[in-house]
Amino acid sequence: QEKQELKQEDKYDDGYYIRRCVEIARKAIGHTSPNPMVGCVIVKDGKIVGEGFHPKAGQPHAEVFALRDAGDLAENATAYVSLEPCNHYGRTPPCTEALIKAKVKNVIIGMVDPNPIVASTGVEKLQNAGIGVTVGVEEELCRRLIEAYIHRMMTGRPFVTLRYSMSVDGHILNKLGEDAMECGGYYSKLLQEYDAIIFSSTSLADKSSVPMSKEPGANQPLTIVLSKHPNPITQIPAFNNDTTSKLTIISDKGTSLEPQTGRQGIEMLSLERISLLEILEYCNRQRLCSVLLDLMDNNGDLEDILKEGLEQNMFQKVVVEVLPDLGGDQERVLKYMNLKEKVKRLTSYVSGKSVVLEGYF
Numbered sequence: 001q002e003k004q005e006l007k008q009e010d011k012y013d014d015g016y017y018i019r020r021c022v023e024i025a026r027k028a029i030g031h032t033s034p035n036p037m038v039g040c041v042i043v044k045d046g047k048i049v050g051e052g053f054h055p056k057a058g059q060p061h062a063e064v065f066a067l068r069d070a071g072d073l074a075e076n077a078t079a080y081v082s083l084e085p086c087n088h089y090g091r092t093p094p095c096t097e098a099l100i101k102a103k104v105k106n107v108i109i110g111m112v113d114p115n116p117i118v119a120s121t122g123v124e125k126l127q128n129a130g131i132g133v134t135v136g137v138e139e140e141l142c143r144r145l146i147e148a149y150i151h152r153m154m155t156g157r158p159f160v161t162l163r164y165s166m167s168v169d170g171h172i173l174n175k176l177g178e179d180a181m182e183c184g185g186y187y188s189k190l191l192q193e194y195d196a197i198i199f200s201s202t203s204l205a206d207k208s209s210v211p212m213s214k215e216p217g218a219n220q221p222l223t224i225v226l227s228k229h230p231n232p233i234t235q236i237p238a239f240n241n242d243t244t245s246k247l248t249i250i251s252d253k254g255t256s257l258e259p260q261t262g263r264q265g266i267e268m269l270s271l272e273r274i275s276l277l278e279i280l281e282y283c284n285r286q287r288l289c290s291v292l293l294d295l296m297d298n299n300g301d302l303e304d305i306l307k308e309g310l311e312q313n314m315f316q317k318v319v320v321e322v323l324p325d326l327g328g329d330q331e332r333v334l335k336y337m338n339l340k341e342k343v344k345r346l347t348s349y350v351s352g353k354s355v356v357l358e359g360y361f
């Protein structure tokens, strides 16, 4: 009985509806770049009467779908949005105008938009129209949802996650856990989140195809393969019948490749010397917000890029899969590369037969 009452209360809490916004925003995971994921719900008399999320850059924003869904019921209702409504004519007209036109009474906002062309002007515009505005509900959750977008907006560089698999006795492993690549497995779910994934050529050498997310309808990241002296790429990796996936091969002076013909979606980039900075600048030019640097192999040929990233603070996040038969000693895993002092907010979860650790630099 008591539990039931608590649940009822929860339903009318602003936090509840913003959490719902975040939940529906995530339906577009991996598909919105360079835009953020955004969710919106319209609430009237304690009932959700409209919901929407931003599905893809170039398509309408979350508010537009939610208002459409609510129809006339939007009048005098409260709109909840995980991100401040935009106030500019971009690929789509401003959401502030749509909300004003629909005559909503209140707008509750998770967080302000770090995009300098929005930055609080959306809030002002709504207030000037006589709408009640609240900012900063479940803000931490909303920030986490779009951490890559925020990072790129603030720094002009993509958000970078370092990933490896490890045994607790201190070795990086050239393998994933058995079920990591399956639908619902941690690696399959990780891949769909990222705009790009970086491998060294040697880590793909023994694989029959490029690793891809198995989640239904998943975004597949751009695969970036580094062809580095003295281990140039010897053959273009296969994509397992997938025709939409894209590949970029970045080679250094000693390993440049002949341009490939007869294969769609391959780009070649030749650099004097491969550096993480140049790779990230390339990603930024492609308007990619998030990049996974995958140390799939154990032969040390990404050592200099790793060093550069750690010394220049280019990594934002680390994901480590600790393989099962070896236990889960967190201390020892982070001693590798002296990450222990650098990584904060370490959390862990069990996925299949592995323990996965996630932390922020």
Ligand code: AOF
Pocket: 034, 035, 036, 037, 038, 039, 053, 054, 057, 058, 059, 060, 061, 062, 063, 083, 084, 085, 086, 089, 090, 091, 092, 093, 095, 113, 115, 118
């Ligand atoms: C919103 N609701 O659902 C999203 C917003 O090129 P455009 O017109 O799509 O504008 C992209 C910018 O709009 C993006 O950088 C961010 O500032 C904001 N995204 N705003 O009100 C949404 N996705």
Ligand code: ZN
Pocket: 061, 062, 063, 085, 086, 087, 093, 094, 095, 096
């Ligand atoms: Zn908008």
